[in-house]
Amino acid sequence: MAVPEINLDICTGCGDCVEFCPSGTVTLVNGKACIVRPEDCNYCSDCETFCPPKAIRCPFEIILVENGQTGEVNG
Amino acid sequence: MSSSTDFLASLPYFSMLGPEEIERIAGETLDRSYARGEVLFLEGEPCHGLYVVKSGSVRVFKSSPEGREQVLLIARQGDSFNDVPVFDGGSNPASASALESSVVHIIPVDTMLSMLADCPAARAIINLFATRLRHLTTVIEDLSFRSVVSRLAKMLLSLAVVQGGASPVPRLTQDEMANIIGSVRDVVGRALRTLERAGAIKLEGQRIMVIDPEKLREMT
Numbered sequence: 001m002a003v004p005e006i007n008l009d010i011c012t013g014c015g016d017c018v019e020f021c022p023s024g025t026v027t028l029v030n031g032k033a034c035i036v037r038p039e040d041c042n043y044c045s046d047c048e049t050f051c052p053p054k055a056i057r058c059p060f061e062i063i064l065v066e067n068g069q070t071g072e073v074n075g
Numbered sequence: 076m077s078s079s080t081d082f083l084a085s086l087p088y089f090s091m092l093g094p095e096e097i098e099r100i101a102g103e104t105l106d107r108s109y110a111r112g113e114v115l116f117l118e119g120e121p122c123h124g125l126y127v128v129k130s131g132s133v134r135v136f137k138s139s140p141e142g143r144e145q146v147l148l149i150a151r152q153g154d155s156f157n158d159v160p161v162f163d164g165g166s167n168p169a170s171a172s173a174l175e176s177s178v179v180h181i182i183p184v185d186t187m188l189s190m191l192a193d194c195p196a197a198r199a200i201i202n203l204f205a206t207r208l209r210h211l212t213t214v215i216e217d218l219s220f221r222s223v224v225s226r227l228a229k230m231l232l233s234l235a236v237v238q239g240g241a242s243p244v245p246r247l248t249q250d251e252m253a254n255i256i257g258s259v260r261d262v263v264g265r266a267l268r269t270l271e272r273a274g275a276i277k278l279e280g281q282r283i284m285v286i287d288p289e290k291l292r293e294m295t
Binding site: 001002042043045048049057058059060061062063064065066 | 231234235236237238244245246247248249250251252260264277280281282283284285286288
């Protein structure tokens with residue numbers, strides 16, 4: 001399960017991501033954003049949207065599915 | 076020197092050439108007259124050469140399948156147009172019609188390329204510039220004529236690769252997608268859901284799965 005990428009060098013610890021995360025996945029640890037419950041993250045990207053210094057990224061992989069197969073070896 | 080030779084000598088394209096070379100080019104140049112509204116050439120047709128307005132004015136434009144138009148250039152006396160296909164070897168990237176009664180010089184492709192015969196490096200560089208200019212013309216076309224959903228569908232089609240294949244799977248945030256197609260992230264988010272509802276893609280966590288490329292193509 002992929003989770004948002006947090007650049008701790010940029011994170012200011014403002015807590016907006018914690019406030020806006022609908023699944024309670026993010027919290028502040030030592031004054032920096034941290035994904036503490038990755039299994040609950042639904043990758044909605046709200047944390048990326050509301051992060052003022054743009055410290056959080058939610059990149060999407062763009063995958064071509066051929067004949068119902070993604071090309072992955074293990075699903 | 077004839078008036079045509081003087082005119083050609085005054086153009087930026089030929090400013091570095093000597094009188095003999097200008098005479099040769101003038102001898103190979105065609106003159107054509109067009110009435111107001113008459114079409115000089117159409118997008119997609121083979122390129123006949125570089126056009127230079129001798130008198131009058133010419134509109135260079137792109138057309139959408141629905142008949143909408145985007146003007147790229149109003150060429151007036153001394154202005155050249157249709158430069159791109161001369162140097163990249165492709166078809167005309169846009170159409171042209173006379174805005175008023177006009178006379179144009181048409182300098183054949185081979186004549187233009189003959190100026191670069193002694194310098195293949197310059198030919199390669201100009202070919203690259205022309206290719207990039209053609210791409211920018213396509214960007215203008217997309218921004219003018221296509222909806223965000225259509226532009227996003229086109230972008231996903233061009234980027235999607237099979238996982239584990241020769242090319243790495245591209246990774247883009249919604250902001251980055253918006254920057255590529257000239258939109259904003261909220262609109263991109265809605266457009267992704269539109270494509271998903273249509274059955275062209277499937278959003279699965281951090282993955283955008285192109286599950287029906289034909290459907291996606293229909294939506295471009």
